[in-house]
Each structure stands twice: as C-alpha cells, then as structure tokens.
Amino acid sequence: xxTNKKNIGLYIHIPFCERKCDYCGFLSFPMKETERSxxxxxxxxxxxxxxxxxxxxxxxxxxxxIGGGTPSLLSGSQMDQLLTTIKESYNLAEDTEITxxxxxxxxxxxxxxxxxxxxINRLSIGIQSFNDEVLKALGRLHNSEQGITAFKEARRAGxxxxxxxxxxxLPNQDMSLWKxxxxxxxxxxPEHISFYGLQIEENTPxxxxxxxxxxxxxxxxxxxxxxxxACEALKINGFEHYEISNAAKPGYxxxxxLKYWDMSYFAAVGPGASGYIDGFxxxxxxxxKTWKDKIKNGHIADLxxxxxxxxxxxxxxxxxxxxxxxxxxxxxxxxxxFGLSIFKAFPNIENIIxxxxxxxxxxxxxxxxxxLTEEGFLKSNDFMCEFV
Ligand code: SF4
Numbered sequence: 001x002x003t004n005k006k007n008i009g010l011y012i013h014i015p016f017c018e019r020k021c022d023y024c025g026f027l028s029f030p031m032k033e034t035e036r037s038x039x040x041x042x043x044x045x046x047x048x049x050x051x052x053x054x055x056x057x058x059x060x061x062x063x064x065x066i067g068g069g070t071p072s073l074l075s076g077s078q079m080d081q082l083l084t085t086i087k088e089s090y091n092l093a094e095d096t097e098i099t100x101x102x103x104x105x106x107x108x109x110x111x112x113x114x115x116x117x118x119x120i121n122r123l124s125i126g127i128q129s130f131n132d133e134v135l136k137a138l139g140r141l142h143n144s145e146q147g148i149t150a151f152k153e154a155r156r157a158g159x160x161x162x163x164x165x166x167x168x169x170l171p172n173q174d175m176s177l178w179k180x181x182x183x184x185x186x187x188x189x190p191e192h193i194s195f196y197g198l199q200i201e202e203n204t205p206x207x208x209x210x211x212x213x214x215x216x217x218x219x220x221x222x223x224x225x226x227x228x229x230a231c232e233a234l235k236i237n238g239f240e241h242y243e244i245s246n247a248a249k250p251g252y253x254x255x256x257x258l259k260y261w262d263m264s265y266f267a268a269v270g271p272g273a274s275g276y277i278d279g280f281x282x283x284x285x286x287x288x289k290t291w292k293d294k295i296k297n298g299h300i301a302d303l304x305x306x307x308x309x310x311x312x313x314x315x316x317x318x319x320x321x322x323x324x325x326x327x328x329x330x331x332x333x334x335x336x337x338f339g340l341s342i343f344k345a346f347p348n349i350e351n352i353i354x355x356x357x358x359x360x361x362x363x364x365x366x367x368x369x370x371x372l373t374e375e376g377f378l379k380s381n382d383f384m385c386e387f388v
Pocket of ligand 1 (some may be wrong): 016017018019020021024025026028068069070103126
C-alpha cells in the first residue's frame with residue numbers, strides 16, 4: 001500500500017445505451033457496437049493520458065465508479081481492458097471500491113463472472129420498478145422479472161455489495177405500486193438502495209408529454225408522501241438513510257458517492273465528465289466528436305488557473321453538499337477549513353435556520369451539526385439556495 005498520498009475517486013462515463021429511455025436527461029446516446037468499441041478505445045486513451053498527469057500520479061485512487069449510460073453493454077473482455085488500464089495507469093488502493101452500473105437486460109451470467117474476475121466489487125443495478133406497466137411507461141427495455149433475475153444472478157456470481165435503483169412519482173404509479181416496489185426491493189436483500197423521484201428533463205419525450213399535459217404525473221404532495229414512505233420502510237428494514245436519495249445497510253454506504261458530498265477530490269474520464277482535483281474543477285466536452293478530438297491531439301481538459309475554486313464558492317459547495325447527507329453541515333469543520341464561523345460567512349443564515357428548526361425541517365445537534373430532517377430533505381433545494 002502506498003502511503004502519504006491523498007486518496008481520490010475516479011469516475012468513468014460510458015456514453016452509450018441500447019436505446020434512450022423516455023425520461024432520461026443523462027449524457028448517453030444509442031450507439032451501434034462498432035461506435036461503442038471506438039468510444040471504449042478513446043476512454044482507454046483518456047484514462048492513460050489523465051493517469052500520467054502529475055496531479056494524478058501523486059494520489060491514491062480508492063474508489064472507481066463506472067457509470068453512464070449503460071456500462072453493462074461492455075463485454076467481459078472490454079471491461080477487463082478498462083480495469084487493466086486503470087490498474088496500470090493509477091495508484092489503486094488495495095481495498096478500492098469498484099462500482100459498475102448495470103441494466104438488467106444487458107447483464108448475462110458470463111458477463112457477471114467476467115466483471116467479477118476483472119475486479120468489479122460493487123454492482124449498481126437500474127431496476128427502477130417491479131411493475132411492468134410502469135417500466136413500459138418509462139421506456140425501459142427490461143421487465144420486472146429480468147430485474148429480479150439480474151439481482152439473483154449477480155449474487156450467484158459472488159457480488160456481495162449490490163445497490164438497486166428504484167424510482168417514484170412515475171406515470172402509471174400509485175402509492176400501492178410504489179409500496180410494492182419498495183417491498184420487493186427490500187426482500188431481494190440488497191446492501192444499498194437508491195430511490196429517486198422522477199425529474200422532468202428538457203429535450204426528452206417526457207418533457208414534451210408533460211408540456212402537453214399528457215404524462216399522467218403524480219402530484220407534488222403524493223410524491224412527497226411516496227418519499228416519506230420510502231424513508232420509513234427503509235429504516236424499518238435496517239437501512240441507514242445517509243443521503244437524500246440513498247440508504248445502505250451498516251457498513252455499505254457508497255464510498256465513491258460520499259466523496260462528492262464531503263468535497264473529496266475525484267478525477268473523471270469520458271465525455272461530459274467533470275473532475276475536482278486540488279481545488280480545481282475541470283470538465284470534458286460533452287460533444288463526442290470534440291471529446292475524441294481533444295484526446296487525439298493529447299489536449300484533454302486540464303487544471304486551469306481560471307477554474308481554481310474561490311473561497312466563497314468552496315464555502316457554498318461545502319454547505320450544500322453536506323446538507324445532502326444525514327451528517328449535515330459540521331459547523332466546527334467549516335470553521336477549521338475556512339477560518340471563520342458559518343454564521344459570519346453567511347450572515348443571514350442564522351434566522352433562516354431557526355425558521356427551519358421551528359418548522360421541524362432542521363435539527364441542530366449539541367456538537368454543532370446542522371442536519372435536514374426527512375421532511376427537510378423534501379425542501380432541501382430551497383434551503384441549499386440560501387448558501388449560493
Ligand atoms: S439506461 Fe439509464 S442512461 Fe441509458 S437511457 Fe435509460 S436512464 Fe438513460
């Protein structure tokens with residue numbers, strides 16, 4: 001194990017899917033197999049180029065997250081190439097958490113075995129719902145049976161750290177269907193459950209239907225009730241609700257995602273991916289051709305003095321990322337990090353906080369942590385805006 005180096009995360013963005021889901025606003029495109037394999041070649045090149053940077057060489061990577069898009073479209077040998085390149089180009093910690101996102105319809109038994117032997121040790125399966133009508137309305141390519149099978153096969157292949165993603169406030173979904181999805185999710189026995197409310201993203205078929213009043217959406221109050229029902233159900237079943245949309249069995253919080261919320265540094269590779277290293281933020285081009293051209297010319301997005309984060313921004317980010325978690329803002333840590341109290345940095349915040357406390361939306365602990373309650377999580381966007 002290498003010591004005296006800062007630990008960072010590494011995110012790899014796989015920019016393709018088999019087909020686009022109707023609600024999806026992520027940067028992913030339907031691609032044929034040859035296009036996909038070209039993209040992987042470029043990802044491998046970028047991984048090497050970025051791994052060579054001195055500000056990466058002096059760090060240890062202890063979390064890797066392969067997201068997308070649909071990483072499970074990679075064959076076993078493509079995943080192996082990806083992992084081999086990472087191992088060759090980065091200082092990986094012995095106990096690195098290596099997560100791969102997967103969709104039920106593209107996971108096969110052989111792939112699962114190959115992924116496992118390549119070094120993937122955490123799977124995040126996009127199940128979204130256990131109701132076929134709801135899945136159809138989302139434009140997903142799998143049905144509920146395939147979701148269940150994918151989870152069970154992953155277990156059989158030896159994955160002992162599995163997240164499943166589920167969604168609420170969906171068209172064709174009422175409270176009883178949501179409760180059924182929650183029950184089925186819990187009864188599969190995953191270590192981690194992410195639960196997201198539907199967001200209507202521009203430039204999606206859902207957005208068009210929403211504008212034309214043709215989406216059969218759940219209203220905001222019902223969506224709030226669905227969220228609180230999930231919080232309750234997950235707690236009863238032994239999950240720690242450690243972030244707005246994430247719950248884990250003790251010891252299974254996603255270490256990579258925690259880096260985003262505690263302002264740890266992370267490198268990122270792939271079109272549209274953005275990294276945060278040594279106080280600098282960088283962003284790769286989201287247009288695939290521009291991204292490829294930069295790699296071809298050896299000019300990948302780099303740390304640039306104009307993108308050095310200023311103290312005011314860093315204080316804001318510290319507050320609103322901390323507020324996403326059940327640990328909340330550690331006011332002592334804030335003072336240690338920035339050299340002044342949070343109430344001096346944000347002079348209006350004291351009154352606002354007490355207002356939220358009086359309405360049961362915020363708790364302040366005796367050791368100086370400001371945390372949103374579960375009802376508070378529902379209003380988190382409003383409160384986070386106070387720090388911008
Ligand atoms: S599989 Fe995921 S990334 Fe791909 S289109 Fe569907 S929601 Fe978007």
